[in-house]
Amino acid sequence: MRNKNGIFWGLFLLLSAVILVVSQMHLLTYTLSFWTIVFSLFLLAVLIKSLVYFSIPGSVFSLAFLAILYAKPLGITNLVPWTILGAALLVSMGLSLILRPLLFKHRPWFNYKKGYTRGHHGPFVSFDYNAEPDMKTVDAPDVDVYVKMGNSVRYVKSDDFQTANVDVNMGEAKVYFDHVTVKDTAEINVNVSLGGVELYIPRDWNVVKNINNNMGNITENGTCNINGDDPDVVISGLVSLGNLKINYI
Known part of the structure; x- marks a missing residue:
């Protein structure tokens, strides 16, 4: 890969x-x-x-x-x-x-087997594809968001946030990370196809972007304010004919 x-x-x-x-x-x-x-x-x-x-x-x-x-x-x-x-x-x-x-099997930024596995970008967890898109608060270190032809809002709360997987196909998703703590590093994996994703991220995170853009639109709103002690958070994945907006709050 x-x-x-x-x-x-x-x-x-x-x-x-x-x-x-x-x-x-x-x-x-x-x-x-x-x-x-x-x-x-x-x-x-x-x-x-x-x-x-x-x-x-x-x-x-x-x-x-x-x-x-x-x-x-x-x-x-x-x-x-x-x-x-x-x-x-x-x-x-x-x-x-x-x-x-077939797509789940061959896409390197997602791994859909049960439990933790390690791909090109790091550890991943499986998605729950039976979940209905809605609005909820998630108190967990690992967060999965799946939206298909709908809308979803997630408010993430965690004292040891590690991974978020956001998969949007012909829908919209907003994910808020302003009430989480990253102890060392974390990763946000996005897969946007004919839809839109908005990420609300603390401005004191050191964000590293590793996103493949395929006829999509990736924008950032706000600026980072980091120092040497701030955690590293990698945003990786694919935006295909969709929109990804990163808001620093």
């Missing part, structure tokens, strides 16, 4: 070389403009990265935008862009439901 960035860039460079050579040799009957090539390379980069990180929304929507870009040579000009994007949304939702067990 550690070589995934290398695989991504390797495949991207190979495909870029093919596109460049083919376009310059005029082997295609359809003439490509400069900006068409630029957008094509960008969408191919997103597609490869989505495949490498097993992101269904990123893969489907990058293919949808490529279909819109090449509607004329593909003979689908009768399909308006909104039709293609609407179909992409339905396909993304369907494949996400069908392939969910």
Whole structure:
């Protein structure tokens, strides 16, 4: 799993070389403009990265935008862009439901076996996928938040916070960490797909971000105020066609 960035860039460079050579040799009957090539390379980069990180929304929507870009040579000009994007949304939702067990197995930032296991980023715990999204206070060192097509609010309280796993698919989640104590280090794992997550984090945490962004939006609100004695908290995971907002409070 550690070589995934290398695989991504390797495949991207190979495909870029093919596109460049083919376009310059005029082997295609359809003439490509400069900006068409630029957008094509960008969408191919997103597609490869989505495949490498097993992101269904990123893969489907990058293919949808490529279909819109090449509607004329593909003979689908009768399909308006909104039709293609609407179909992409339905396909993304369907494949996400069908392939969910496979995605859990191959995503490096989550491990869904029972008990503690150690992956690329550290120890993880399993999710309870039968939980209904709602509003509650959680007094535990390890917190699991699962939202699918709904909303969830979690107020975390712990004297020894260690791990939070936040999985949001086509929903919204807000998680407050202002009433927790981190003795040494902690980790917050996020997986956002076609949804939004807001994290409310004490400004005296030394936050280390290790997040893969796949056509998503990651923003920060506020500033940190840390010193040498403050705990380290790693935020890792994937944001795919979604939003992650980190609020320092």
